[in-house]
Amino acid sequence: MSEHQHSAAAPPGPAGLTGRWWLCGYPLCGVTVVELHGELDLASTLSVRGRVMAVVDAAESAVLLGLRPATFFNCSGLRLLLSAHQRLRTRSGRLRVVCDRVLTLRLLHGTGIAAVLRPAPTVADALTPVAADGPSAGRRSGR
Template identity: 50%
Template sequence: MSNDPTPPTTGYLRVHTDRGRTVLELHGEIDIAAAVEIIPHLDAVTGRRDARVVIDLRHVEFFDCSGLRLLYRARQRVLDRGGELRLVCTHPLTLRVLKVTGLSRLLPPAPTLDAALEQPEATSHTL
């Protein structure tokens, strides 16, 4: 159990805990306006040593380069602090963007939250 205050909920982000991992559930259109709102919460979660984080994109309808920057930022911050980052994504266009940019090799997307939570620990540490 954590002593953190109530996790934030915004128009673009819901933060909750599941099986010992912090889940950042993104919603709607993830563009520059959304990124500005999400970054402080993302940084708070990914700035912790040994953070175990899942970013859930299942509820995202639009995802541009601002969303990609959020994922790269989260991945780098988590790995720099000895943590792990997992991704959930099912939207075909977002999956395509992840594949074309190579991010899907660095952060393989799982099809469900359960699948992401059940991945072996070491998979998110590899480059």
């Protein structure tokens, strides 16, 4: 499930790949984890959107979207998060965000999105609530 996108304009990523952004996905404990690496601005989120949505569509019910490796995240990234959340919610799925960066968390809290996606600082922290919430938690809580 790993995918990489790169351009020659930025420092090396994993395994020597260069690029402004890349993503990797993997299954863990019945949940799909997608990590977004690098700069997530208007241009990159337009490029990554299709890949993220394909992962969301293929996921059973829960997706953890990891923003910890993201070096830049702005309102374009918020739009991506909300689109993924809405797509999962329509089929009683759940999106959680893994994030520990102060600036990204400030953006999530300032817009109210943190109340919906409940960011966790690590994948391990995010796994317990996803399992406990179940696939229809978004509907039960009125979100």
